């Protein structure tokens with residue numbers, strides 16, 4: 001962002017300035033009692049965020065990445081086993097898989113939702129795997145590895161289609177861990193159960209990130225692992241704290257993965273605004289949809305299925321020539337992002353997995369066309385108009401040049 005930026009991609013300064021007095025009170029409190037680790041501020045936030053998410057438990061940890069890793073460990077995923085996820089996500093999803101010694105298997109996303117395609121998951125589980133009665137496990141035929149878990153990622157603030165994913169998981173006895181790092185407060189309508197459910201309530205556990213730019217962001221690194229399962233919550237608590245439930249009594253080896261008290265206090269302050277902020281994001285998204293309605297041929301806007309209520313962590317459109325669009329918008333003082341430019345199966349870090357271009361065509365196509373436009377609760381209507389005007393200007397010039 002430069003000083004000439006008219007519409008930054010993200011404005012993290014305004015909300016913190018608005019809440020400065022309350023945020024400073026948290027610091028005063030911590031300095032007053034030197035309660036920097038654990039204690040009431042962490043416990044209060046855990047209770048409040050569990051309530052917000054409709055989960056019984058919330059375990060505060062130091063990042064969304066650790067929340068995923070601790071959930072896999074608590075769910076007893078063993079080294080060498082396979083965890084299935086999507087290649088269209090932030091690398092933290094798969095880093096956490098590798099960090100527990102598990103093996104990554106990808107399935108493609110759905111072109112409308114940008115989240116795990118349940119049919120592709122079915123194809124993988126039913127065609128590339130077989131049930132081994134003697135081991136009581138689903139085995140990937142090529143590698144002979146056991147498949148143990150599925151990680152649907154609720155990307156951009158919209159949930160994956162969980163009914164069919166959960167049905168497959170139950171059929172093959174697989175654990176589901178939701179990556180809800182971008183989906184605080186997102187909802188999913190279960191056609192099977194006839195009820196709306198919050199992101200993070202549907203798997204054995206779910207990971208949330210409170211990285212500063214998230215819908216609920218800390219003023220530093222933070223995350224949480226939520227669950228309705230008491231045993232999972234107990235284990236995740238132990239794992240985040242060196243494997244101890246009682247000080248210096250270590251049942252297992254764990255990690256230093258705790259949530260700082262000051263961060264927890266700050267998160268509590270910001271959590272009180274989250275419902276309102278999410279609603280602003282939804283309104284802004286719907287306004288973007290409307291403003292782009294007459295540019296359907298050149299701009300594909302996010303599509304919300306009737307079974308999701310997204311919280312628009314990001315507003316991601318698809319266009320041809322997106323690098324040129326980004327340059328055009330930068331020229332007009334408008335910030336953009338790309339989430340994510342290179343699918344994980346084509347990243348250098350995953351060369352050893354042996355995937356190649358063409359393996360996940362939807363992810364690959366989408367990755368070439370996506371651009372994230374400015375989206376945050378404080379985005380003003382006139383700023384939004386500037387963004388849409390500049391995008392349309394670019395598209396019109398492109399169409400004109402093609403004639």
Ligand SMILES: Cc1ncc(COP(=O)(O)O)c(C=O)c1O
Pocket residue numbers: 062063064065066089090092093153155179181182208209210211222223
């Ligand atoms: C989809 C997804 N998964 C996992 C993470 C990891 O969260 P954190 O950055 O808090 O470790 C993020 C955050 O960027 C994310 O967007």
